[in-house]
Every structure is written in structure tokens, then in C-alpha cells.
Amino acid sequence: MLARSTTDTSPDAWAAALAALCSLADAAVAGGAPPPAKAASLLCRQAARLSAAFPATSFLHVEAREVLPLLELPEPLIAHVVSHLATIGDMASFGCLCTATAAALGHACEVRAERRGSRLPALLAAERPLDALRFVEALCAQPPTTIAAGSAHTLATAPGGGAWSCGGDSLGERGFLGHLGHGAPHAPPRPLPAGTRELYGAPVCFPRRVARAGGGLEAAACEAAVREVAARGYVSLLLTADGAVFSWGWNGDGRLAHKAAPGAAAGGEEAPLKSEHLPLPRRLAGLGGVAVARVSCGERHGLALCRAGAACSWRDGRTQGAELRRAAGPSPPARTPSETRARAPGPVCALSHTRVVDVSAGGLHSLAVSEQGELFSWGAGRSGKLGHGDEEMRPLPTAVRALEGRRIVRACAGDSHSLVLGANGTLYSFGLGEGGRLGHGSEERLLTPAPVTALLRAGAVCGMGVGSYHSIVLVRPWPGGASAQKRAAGNDATETARSNCLTSEAPEAKRAAVLSLHAAIDAMEPPDGAEPAGDADASEATLVYTFGDGAYGKLGHGDTADQLYPRLVRSLGEGVAEVAAGYQHSAVRTRRGGVLTAGIGWKGQLGTADLGAGREALGMAPDFYHAREFQPVGAEPSCSSRCAR
Numbered sequence: 001m002l003a004r005s006t007t008d009t010s011p012d013a014w015a016a017a018l019a020a021l022c023s024l025a026d027a028a029v030a031g032g033a034p035p036p037a038k039a040a041s042l043l044c045r046q047a048a049r050l051s052a053a054f055p056a057t058s059f060l061h062v063e064a065r066e067v068l069p070l071l072e073l074p075e076p077l078i079a080h081v082v083s084h085l086a087t088i089g090d091m092a093s094f095g096c097l098c099t100a101t102a103a104a105l106g107h108a109c110e111v112r113a114e115r116r117g118s119r120l121p122a123l124l125a126a127e128r129p130l131d132a133l134r135f136v137e138a139l140c141a142q143p144p145t146t147i148a149a150g151s152a153h154t155l156a157t158a159p160g161g162g163a164w165s166c167g168g169d170s171l172g173e174r175g176f177l178g179h180l181g182h183g184a185p186h187a188p189p190r191p192l193p194a195g196t197r198e199l200y201g202a203p204v205c206f207p208r209r210v211a212r213a214g215g216g217l218e219a220a221a222c223e224a225a226v227r228e229v230a231a232r233g234y235v236s237l238l239l240t241a242d243g244a245v246f247s248w249g250w251n252g253d254g255r256l257a258h259k260a261a262p263g264a265a266a267g268g269e270e271a272p273l274k275s276e277h278l279p280l281p282r283r284l285a286g287l288g289g290v291a292v293a294r295v296s297c298g299e300r301h302g303l304a305l306c307r308a309g310a311a312c313s314w315r316d317g318r319t320q321g322a323e324l325r326r327a328a329g330p331s332p333p334a335r336t337p338s339e340t341r342a343r344a345p346g347p348v349c350a351l352s353h354t355r356v357v358d359v360s361a362g363g364l365h366s367l368a369v370s371e372q373g374e375l376f377s378w379g380a381g382r383s384g385k386l387g388h389g390d391e392e393m394r395p396l397p398t399a400v401r402a403l404e405g406r407r408i409v410r411a412c413a414g415d416s417h418s419l420v421l422g423a424n425g426t427l428y429s430f431g432l433g434e435g436g437r438l439g440h441g442s443e444e445r446l447l448t449p450a451p452v453t454a455l456l457r458a459g460a461v462c463g464m465g466v467g468s469y470h471s472i473v474l475v476r477p478w479p480g481g482a483s484a485q486k487r488a489a490g491n492d493a494t495e496t497a498r499s500n501c502l503t504s505e506a507p508e509a510k511r512a513a514v515l516s517l518h519a520a521i522d523a524m525e526p527p528d529g530a531e532p533a534g535d536a537d538a539s540e541a542t543l544v545y546t547f548g549d550g551a552y553g554k555l556g557h558g559d560t561a562d563q564l565y566p567r568l569v570r571s572l573g574e575g576v577a578e579v580a581a582g583y584q585h586s587a588v589r590t591r592r593g594g595v596l597t598a599g600i601g602w603k604g605q606l607g608t609a610d611l612g613a614g615r616e617a618l619g620m621a622p623d624f625y626h627a628r629e630f631q632p633v634g635a636e637p638s639c640s641s642r643c644a645r
Contacts, residue, residue: 075103078104078108079105079110079111082095082101082108083108083115088133088137091105091130091133092105095130105129109129109132112133116137118140121135121373121407134424135423138423139409139423142358142409145294145578145580146228146229147229147588147589147595148232148236148582149580149581149583150232150233150605151233151234151583152167152168152179152234152603152605153166153168153179153180154166154587158207158226159593162210163210164208165179165204165207165210166207166208166604166633167180167203168605169279176279177250177277178249178250178278178280179231179234179235180236180279181210181249181280181281182208182210182279183279183280205608205609206633207607207634210238226238226239227239228294231297231582233250233299234250235249235255235256235297235302236249236297237295237297238281239294239295243291243307244283244292245287245292245295245304246281246282247282247284247302248278248279248281249278251277251278252276252316253316255300255302255316257344258284258285284345287304291306292304292306292312293306293307296413299364299415301364302361303360303361303368309356309357309371310347310351311348311359311368313345313348313366314345314346348368350378350396350397351370351397354370354371354376356368356370357370357409358410360418362418362466363380365377365379365380365381366378366379366413367411367412368411369411369420373407374408375399375411376398377400378395378398380393381394384430385413385417385431385432386398386400387447387449388400388447389402390447391447400449402449403428403449406422406423406426407422407423408421408422409422410464412464412465412466413466414467414468414581415468416432416468417429417432417466418431418466419464419466419471421462421464422451424460425459425460425461425462426455426456426460426461427464428449429446429452429471431446432445433446434549435469435549435550435562436564437547437548439452439454439565439566440452440453440564441454441564443564458475458478459477459478460475461474461476463577465579465580465581467582467586468583468584470555471547471548472544472545472586473544473545474576474578476540477543542576543569543572544568544569544579544588545566545567545569546563546566547564547566548562549562552584552600552626552628553626553627553628554584554586554598554600555569556598556630557628557629558571558628571630572588572596575591577589584599585597585606586599588630596630596632596633597633598628598630599627600626608627608633
């Protein structure tokens with residue numbers, strides 16, 4: 001809420017500010033243009049601060065004598081002015097001036113949503129326009145994914161363009177897979193101990209740029225500004241700023257969705273891509289040049305969100321079942337090995353009439369969020385990871401009824417469990433609960449989404465990552481450390497008092513309502529005039545919590561214990577901007593752009609140690625390469641310091 005003003009709070013000061021506002025509005029009406037945003041915002045903020053600072057009697061006096069000229073202006077103009085206030089909390093305070101200003105809030109919310117490049121969704125039951133606006137702004141505030149963790153590698157965007165990766169790109173009998181994107185297989189930097197060459201392959205122990213060794217047009221494209229990256233298993237995806245999607249890695253059963261290799265056939269046609277690996281990024285031509293806004297990589301399929309709001313999917317040739325089907329109808333007949341087995345990208349037909357704002361591909365299942373904040377899921381339903389109350393497969397996107405009445409802004413699908421984020425910062429989890437990965441204090445599976453109540457006391461969740469066996473979330477603390485119960489009670493009291501303030505007609509009742517409103521605001525207001533978490537910018541403090549299976553130290557707590565409840569990673573402090581989770585390791589990105597990792601490191605996916613040098617010099621067991629606390633990538637620690645830790 002707004003801080004009490006330390007400036008002149010006399011009725012004369014209020015009248016002067018309001019008169020200046022009215023003069024500005026009159027000039028705008030005469031000129032046929034809206035008032036300048038900056039001037040209108042400053043004047044409105046001053047008016048709101050003064051109204052909040054007045055005692056009840058002065059508030060009534062000002063409302064009766066001074067607000068009337070403002071209310072004579074056209075409502076669209078009032079709405080335009082109010083929509084330029086800095087935060088939604090400011091808009092709410094301005095709406096408390098009188099019934100008319102409260103009525104103008106609905107139009108002001110629509111104007112503000114349009115200025116964000118969106119539109120205000122239809123109101124749910126008992127929902128206010130300000131609540132719908134919070135949902136819109138939460139959607140707009142979702143950052144792109146700049147770090148990703150696969151089974152044996154870490155992928156991240158690089159400063160100044162391009163991307164880097166580290167880890168192992170070979171896997172036992174499957175040999176070289178190419179998911180690092182560094183080109184043809186490279187020799188190990190030094191001989192590995194006997195009996196470990198096939199196990200460790202040729203690890204890239206420190207970050208190396210993707211596609212730099214490839215050259216040509218494809219490499220030049222990947223060196224451009226990269227917006228997002230995605231990884232799962234042994235497949236990597238990259239999204240450029242102009243909306244182009246690239247994929248590389250293991251092409252088993254055609255899961256990369258590349259139908260052909262350019263220029264491989266005569267006559268200008270393209271020959272089928274039969275290789276089991278693709279070591280360099282290649283553009284996903286099947287999208288037909290459509291600009292993409294977000295990408296997600298699943299176990300055997302992928303999802304892309306087009307900028308126009310359409311969802312596209314593709315899958316490998318083996319997954320012929322309905323769990324990844326795009327449209328109704330029987331699955332196509334199985335193809336022979338000589339045929340291209342990949343299913344080219346295409347629209348998710350069942351969502352063709354729904355504008356989608358987020359997608360996530362998991363272990364044989366998919367999640368999507370609509371513009372209205374509705375969650376859809378489809379695919380394999382084992383362990384309840386679809387959230388429909390059973391374990392049945394859903395061949396088509398189906399709305400998750402358990403979340404009706406709640407707006408969802410982000411979804412994250414794992415191998416066997418799912419996390420979704422509400423517009424108010426509440427985290428919901430469902431699916432397999434083994435190891436405590438759902439964060440509910442037990443290992444029981446959940447067939448429908450349930451809020452992770454342990455995080456309600458910590459703050460509003462603003463980021464999340466789902467691994468194979470664990471979860472990692474980014475939390476923005478409540479101002480002043482206020483608990484969720486206190487904030488919820490404060491919200492209820494404020495809304496009740498505000499309603500009484502706007503509907504009371506008798507002077508005594510009006511005065512009592514205003515006093516009640518001020519008391520409710522005082523009970524909620526953070527110290528030093530801090531804004532609520534929902535209105536905060538990206539620069540304020542954030543904390544990292546992890547929960548689930550703790551093997552290899554991937555939770556970052558200095559041990560390998562499982563965590564049934566979310567636990568704060570104290571070593572990371574408050575400067576983290578993004579989180580990601582892989583098979584057995586975790587990664588975070590700080591606001592300064594640095595990346596830190598924790599967990600299993602025997603393939604080099606942590607990017608923090610030279611595997612060959614460490615094994616030869618110290619004769620350490622594989623556990624030596626597992627980091628139980630988050631370590632920065634890109635800088636080689638000394639053997640002595642790492643051994644001592």
C-alpha cells in the first residue's frame with residue numbers, strides 16, 4: 001500500500017493538486033488528446049497520498065467539496081489518468097476516493113491491460129477488475145527461460161548472443177549423442193582412467209559456446225540474440241529473438257522433428273534425416289516460418305508457443321499412442337525404419353480456438369495455460385500428473401477442473417509430477433510424491449492440484465523448475481516478513497472496509513467506514529512504504545527453496561537428505577533471478593548473469609571441475625564431482641579447496 005505522505009497534507013494542498021489535475025485534464029479535452037502520462041501519474045500519486053494521509057473528517061470534507069470538479073470530467077479521461085499510476089495498489093487507493101472513482105477503475109484496468117499489449121479477461125465469480133489486472137501483469141512479467149538442465153548437460157544463453165553448454169555428450173552403448181551442440185565428437189583433453197572412458201565419454205567440463213565450431217548459416221543464426229533455451233534428456237532446444245527454433249542432440253526415433261537434411265538430395269529436394277544424433281543446432285523447418293514466443297522440451301516430444309497464441313507440438317516416431325496426439329482420430333500406422341519417423345510440428349488442434357500464453361512438455365504429458373488463466377493438460381496420466389483426479393490418459397487437452405476459479409500464469413511439467421503457478425503467487429503441485437517432490441510433507445501422490453502451503457508463509461512464488469526427482473522454486477518474500485495468514489486477513493478486512501466506505505451514505509457511518517479502512521490498511525502496510533509483492537519490480541530480493549529427493553546434493557543444502565517440505569537454500573542469498581532443474585542436478589542464474597549449479601557432476605554438467613585432472617591428481621571417487629552446495633560455473637576451483645569442502 002501507499003506510504004503516509006511526508007509532504008503538506010492540508011486541504012489547501014489537496015485542492016491545489018486536484019486543481020492542477022483538472023486543469024491538465026481540461027487542456028487535454030480541449031486539445032483532443034489524453035494528458036501526458038508522466039504528469040498525470042505524478043498528480044494522481046500526489047492526490048492518492050494526500051487522501052491516505054488525511055484524517056476521517058478531512059477526507060469527508062475533501063470528498064464533498066473538491067472531488068466534484070474531477071468527477072465532471074469524462075470517465076474515459078479519468079480512467080486514462082488512473083491507469084498510469086505506478087502500481088495496482090495506487091489504483092486501488094485512488095478508487096477509494098468515492099463511488100465514482102471506484103466505478104472508473106474497471107475502465108482504467110482495461111486501458112492499462114491494453115497498454116501492456118494484452119486484454120482484461122472476463123471476470124470470474126467474485127473477482128474484481130483489479131484482480132484480473134494483476135493476472136494480466138503477472139503474465140506480462142514472466143521472464144524468458146535462459147537456463148536449462150538435461151540428463152547430463154546444462155544449457156544457458158550467453159551474454160552478447162548465442163548460448164553455451166557443458167556436460168557429457170556420450171552415453172554408454174548409445175555412444176555420441178551431440179546434445180551439447182559443439183559439433184563432431186572431440187577427443188578427451190587427457191587420457192581418462194582405465195575402465196571409465198565409455199562411462200564418462202568426452203566431457204566438456206566448462207562452458208563452451210554452442211555451434212561455434214560448426215560455421216555456416218546455421219551457426220551464424222545461433223550466434224544471434226538467443227531468447228530462450230530448453231533441455232530434457234539428451235535433446236536441446238534454442239529460440240532466437242526473431243522467433244526461430246533450433247534443435248539438436250539425440251535423434252532417436254526422429255524426436256528432433258527434422259524431416260530432412262538440407263541439400264542432401266538431388267533435384268533440390270531434401271533427403272530424410274536418418275542419423276541418430278545431430279551435433280549442431282538445426283532450424284526446425286516444420287514450423288513454416290511462424291514466429292515462436294516460447295519452447296519446451298519433453299521426454300519424447302516438444303511444444304512451441306507461437307506469438308499469435310497458438311500451441312504447436314511434435315513427437316518422435318515411436319510414440320504412436322494417443323498420449324501425444326495433436327488431434328482426434330486414430331493414430332497413423334507404424335512407419336518402416338526406412339521412412340522418416342518424426343512427426344513434423346503442427347498445431348494442437350483442440351486448442352485452436354483458445355489463445356495460449358504458456359506451454360510445458362514433460363514426461364509423456366503436456367501442460368498449457370490459456371489467456372483466461374485456465375490450465376489444460378493431456379497425455380499419459382500415470383501418478384496423477386495431469387491433475388484430473390485419476391490416472392487415465394487424456395488424448396486431447398482437457399481443462400483441469402480442480403483449478404476452476406483460480407487464474408494460472410505458468411506451468412512446469414516434470415517426468416512424473418507437475419507444478420503450476422497462480423496469479424497471486426501460490427504454487428500448486430500434483431503427481432508422484434516420492435521423495436517429497438510435491439512439497440506437502442509426505443510422499444503420497446496427488447491426483448489433483450493442491451497449494452504448497454509451506455510456501456504461503458515465505459512469500460509469492462515467481463519462478464520454478466521441475467526435475468526428474470525434485471523441485472526448485474524462486475520466492476519473493478512478503479514485505480516485512482508478514483505471514484500469509486496476516487496478509488489474507490488484511491485483504492479481507494480492507495475489502496470489507498472499502499465496500500462500506502463506498503456504500504455508506506450517513507455522515508457518521510461514512511466517517512466510521514473511513515476510519516475502518518485506514519485501520520485495515522495500517523494493519524497490512526509494509527514498513528517504510530514498501531509495495532506489496534505483487535507490485536514489486538524484478539530488482540527486489542528473491543529466495544530459492546528446494547524440495548524432493550536429495551541424492552548427490554542437488555537440493556543445495558550441503559547434504560543428500562530428502563526434503564518433504566520446501567527448504568530455503570541459505571547459501572544463495574537474495575540475488576537469484578531464475579532457477580532450473582534437471583535429472584540429478586540444479587542450476588540457478590543470478591541477476592548479474594552468473595550461473596551456479598549443484599548436484600551430480602560426473603559428466604561435467606556442473607561446469608565447475610576438470611574431471612580428468614581431478615581423477616588423475618587425487619584418485620577421487622565419482623562422489624568428488626558432486627556438489628552439495630551451489631558452485632559458480634566457468635571458473636576452475638583448485639583441487640585442494642574442493643577436496644577440503
